[in-house]
Amino acid sequence: MKHLQTLRYxxxxxxxxxxxxxxxxxxxxxxxxxxxIQRFEEEFGSEIFERLPRGVRLNPAGxxxxxxxxTQVSDLRRVQDQVADLSGERRGHIAIACSQALIPxxxxxxxxxxxxxxxxxxxxVSVRDREAAxxxxxxxxxxxxxxxxxVHMVDxxxxxxxxxxxxxxxxxxxxxxxxxxxRLRDCIDQTHVLPSASYGARALxxxxxxxxxxxxxxxxxxxxxxxxxxxxxxENAIAFQIPIGLNIATDDDLVSRPLSTRDVPVGxxxxxxxxGRTLPVASARFAQKLTRALEALQED
Amino acid sequence: MKHLQTLRYxxxxxxxxxxxxxxxxxxxxxxxxxxxIQRFEEEFGSEIFERLPRGVRLNPAGxxxxxxxxTQVSDLRRVQDQVADLSGERRGHIAIACSQALIPxxxxxxxxxxxxxxxxxxxxVSVRDREAAxxxxxxxxxxxxxxxxxVHMVDxxxxxxxxxxxxxxxxxxxxxxxxxxxRLRDCIDQTHVLPSASYGARALxxxxxxxxxxxxxxxxxxxxxxxxxxxxxxENAIAFQIPIGLNIATDDDLVSRPLSTRDVPVGxxxxxxxxGRTLPVASARFAQKLTRALEALQED
DNA sequence: AAAAGTGCTGCAAAAAATGCATCGCTTGTC
DNA sequence: GACAAGCGATGCATTTTTTGCAGCACTTTT
Numbered sequence: 001m002k003h004l005q006t007l008r009y010x011x012x013x014x015x016x017x018x019x020x021x022x023x024x025x026x027x028x029x030x031x032x033x034x035x036x037i038q039r040f041e042e043e044f045g046s047e048i049f050e051r052l053p054r055g056v057r058l059n060p061a062g063x064x065x066x067x068x069x070x071t072q073v074s075d076l077r078r079v080q081d082q083v084a085d086l087s088g089e090r091r092g093h094i095a096i097a098c099s100q101a102l103i104p105x106x107x108x109x110x111x112x113x114x115x116x117x118x119x120x121x122x123x124x125v126s127v128r129d130r131e132a133a134x135x136x137x138x139x140x141x142x143x144x145x146x147x148x149x150x151v152h153m154v155d156x157x158x159x160x161x162x163x164x165x166x167x168x169x170x171x172x173x174x175x176x177x178x179x180x181x182x183r184l185r186d187c188i189d190q191t192h193v194l195p196s197a198s199y200g201a202r203a204l205x206x207x208x209x210x211x212x213x214x215x216x217x218x219x220x221x222x223x224x225x226x227x228x229x230x231x232x233x234x235e236n237a238i239a240f241q242i243p244i245g246l247n248i249a250t251d252d253d254l255v256s257r258p259l260s261t262r263d264v265p266v267g268x269x270x271x272x273x274x275x276g277r278t279l280p281v282a283s284a285r286f287a288q289k290l291t292r293a294l295e296a297l298q299e300d
Numbered sequence: 301m302k303h304l305q306t307l308r309y310x311x312x313x314x315x316x317x318x319x320x321x322x323x324x325x326x327x328x329x330x331x332x333x334x335x336x337i338q339r340f341e342e343e344f345g346s347e348i349f350e351r352l353p354r355g356v357r358l359n360p361a362g363x364x365x366x367x368x369x370x371t372q373v374s375d376l377r378r379v380q381d382q383v384a385d386l387s388g389e390r391r392g393h394i395a396i397a398c399s400q401a402l403i404p405x406x407x408x409x410x411x412x413x414x415x416x417x418x419x420x421x422x423x424x425v426s427v428r429d430r431e432a433a434x435x436x437x438x439x440x441x442x443x444x445x446x447x448x449x450x451v452h453m454v455d456x457x458x459x460x461x462x463x464x465x466x467x468x469x470x471x472x473x474x475x476x477x478x479x480x481x482x483r484l485r486d487c488i489d490q491t492h493v494l495p496s497a498s499y500g501a502r503a504l505x506x507x508x509x510x511x512x513x514x515x516x517x518x519x520x521x522x523x524x525x526x527x528x529x530x531x532x533x534x535e536n537a538i539a540f541q542i543p544i545g546l547n548i549a550t551d552d553d554l555v556s557r558p559l560s561t562r563d564v565p566v567g568x569x570x571x572x573x574x575x576g577r578t579l580p581v582a583s584a585r586f587a588q589k590l591t592r593a594l595e596a597l598q599e600d
Numbered sequence: 601a602a603a604a605g606t607g608c609t610g611c612a613a614a615a616a617a618t619g620c621a622t623c624g625c626t627t628g629t630c
Numbered sequence: 631g632a633c634a635a636g637c638g639a640t641g642c643a644t645t646t647t648t649t650g651c652a653g654c655a656c657t658t659t660t
Binding site (some may be wrong): 001002003004005006007044045046060061064065067071072075076079080082083084086087244268276 | 344345372548
């Protein structure tokens with residue numbers, strides 16, 4: 001959309017931190033870019049950048065403007081989607097920020113199913129910790145976020161949720177594998193590996209362990225659930241994961257057992273969007289689909 | 301704001317109904333305007349006008365676009381106001397649509413008081429019947445509406461309200477003037493003049509008269525409360541008006557008496573805005589001021 | 601059949617945006 | 631303390647975009 005070109009340039013400058021760098025990034029001369037900005041500031045009625053010796057930075061007016069600009073772009077996209085919807089074709093792009101647990105099974109399946117019905121819709125999927133996911137919603141870099149136990153910032157609006165009991169992952173030959181559900185203390189007594197601090201599961205486990213007055217002593221910490229799962233194969237340890245990221249059938253040498261809810265509270269997987277935002281047609285429908293899928297999951 | 305020029309042109313075309321007329325109105329050639337529209341439609345990805353033999357008209361896609369455009373313009377203005385607010389100066393423009401009753405005393409007083417504190421803020425005041433007032437909110441032609449008994453469309457969001465008892469206006473020598481409050485039937489028995497059908501007061505009176513099974517028989521109908529008040533001076537008749545439009549002290553030969561609430565329900569003067577919209581700084585503050593003023597009125 | 605209205609288009613002129621070279625300034629380095 | 635490197639700003643020639651004019655094809659009204 002050409003009439004937003006200047007604002008896109010400005011966004012580039014914000015990212016690059018200097019006009020020259022931004023000009024380089026966006027295949028334009030620094031002088032042309034500089035003058036676009038000057039012209040814009042003049043008609044906008046206020047400077048939007050602080051001129052620093054090493055570059056430029058948004059001033060408060062600029063921050064306001066960028067917020068406005070981002071909603072504007074997102075609104076325009078929504079209108080275009082609605083128009084495409086009028087003529088029968090379901091078109092659009094859906095950007096999702098999600099936790100790792102959704103990556104292996106849940107999201108690929110859901111997206112493939114949706115794209116089977118609406119091939120015109122494209123997707124982008126970004127793995128984000130719960131805080132970054134919510135931040136992405138705020139800057140319109142993602143339309144939807146699907147995260148476990150989010151930090152719950154004010155601008156996060158819950159669309160639907162799904163309870164998830166944290167499971168312990170272990171080798172089949174582990175003694176705990178014989179029980180239907182395991183106690184947290186039994187896990188802690190063994191060698192255990194934990195997700196790093198930014199994850200919801202970790203927060204939940206920390207709280208529970210504190211209550212049980214037995215501290216967590218992770219042998220290994222990682223921000224990759226994949227790594228932790230593989231690690232358990234090599235050292236006979238306990239890892240933790242929420243069931244939506246597990247597919248019991250395919251893992252032949254590992255098993256998962258739910259932690260007793262007497263020890264660890266049930267967590268929530270939350271689907272959310274930016275508060276108050278009207279989502280594009282495609283995103284809204286996909287969110288409905290996810291909601292149904294999460295409900296179905298709950299009934300199992 | 302230059303980057304919205306094309307959209308302003310498009311709005312002009314919508315108003316004029318044809319490209320040539322619009323081009324004339326806006327000091328540009330028809331060909332230039334035509335090509336702007338074509339270029340825009342191309343990058344927008346869809347036609348927005350139906351080409352008719354006598355001109356052009358928005359198609360559904362165009363309607364969606366215009367709605368988007370109007371919110372965009374309004375949002376931009378809000379951002380600019382906020383920016384002006386940052387640097388200490390209170391600036392902005394407030395557009396108000398209101399009923400006639402607010403014109404003589406209430407609004408002039410409120411606006412003057414506000415402008416005394418914030419001389420940078422400008423106002424536009426449009427007299428609108430309750431339906432047109434609500435429509436103005438929807439198209440962003442007004443920021444605030446202040447109307448008696450609005451039709452209450454879905455997009456009208458009430459900011460505050462103030463009960464208003466309809467008063468009968470009569471000459472001092474009218475026998476009814478001796479009572480503290482008057483009955484509707486006594487008014488109807490005399491010669492009476494009524495506001496036209498689009499007014500809230502008329503609707504309220506009609507309902508009440510129907511309940512009392514005595515029909516209204518207006519000798520004169522008018523859409524000007526001013527006219528009706530003056531008319532009463534010439535023919536000894538009864539007119540009706542809400543108290544906010546009256547200033548008892550200044551009218552020496554006329555008096556007003558409240559209608560009994562046994563006959564006519566108490567009406568509401570409502571201050572409202574477009575549902576869900578974030579008002580510009582100045583408008584929001586003025587709305588607060590009006591709210592306080594309406595509350596003070598209620599305590600008298 | 602003519603007249604008046606519409607949207608659309610080829611081409612030259614006008615206007616706007618861009619690129620290049622350069623200035624003045626601050627910062628970090630030798 | 632000189633110097634180089636990096637920054638935003640600016641004058642000027644060049645390129646790109648937009649505009650205006652004239653005229654086309656078409657439909658409705660007279």
